[in-house]
Amino acid sequence: MEERRSQKNKAKLSTTASTNSEEMSEQEEDLIRRMYGLVGDRWDLIAGRIPGRKAEEIERFWIMRHGDAFSLRRTNNQQQQQRKPNNS
Numbered sequence: 001m002e003e004r005r006s007q008k009n010k011a012k013l014s015t016t017a018s019t020n021s022e023e024m025s026e027q028e029e030d031l032i033r034r035m036y037g038l039v040g041d042r043w044d045l046i047a048g049r050i051p052g053r054k055a056e057e058i059e060r061f062w063i064m065r066h067g068d069a070f071s072l073r074r075t076n077n078q079q080q081q082q083r084k085p086n087n088s
């Protein structure tokens with residue numbers, strides 16, 4: 001009977017952890033930022049340095065946090081490409 005209770009409690013804890021896993025701590029954010037600077041968007045390598053995090057979680061976090069910067073950079077690069085004369 002005790003074993004069943006502990007299994008139920010563990011199940012509750014794991015579902016609670018998975019819903020809160022979207023929130024990154026300051027240390028995790030800092031590590032992701034530094035690792036991204038070193039290895040780029042190799043999310044699996046970054047996730048390997050953060051226990052309990054999956055590459056998909058980290059990528060989603062990065063895009064949600066930095067998505068506007070990426071879209072602005074992409075737009076600027078496209079505009080610059082259009083302005084350059086074609087040297088062919």
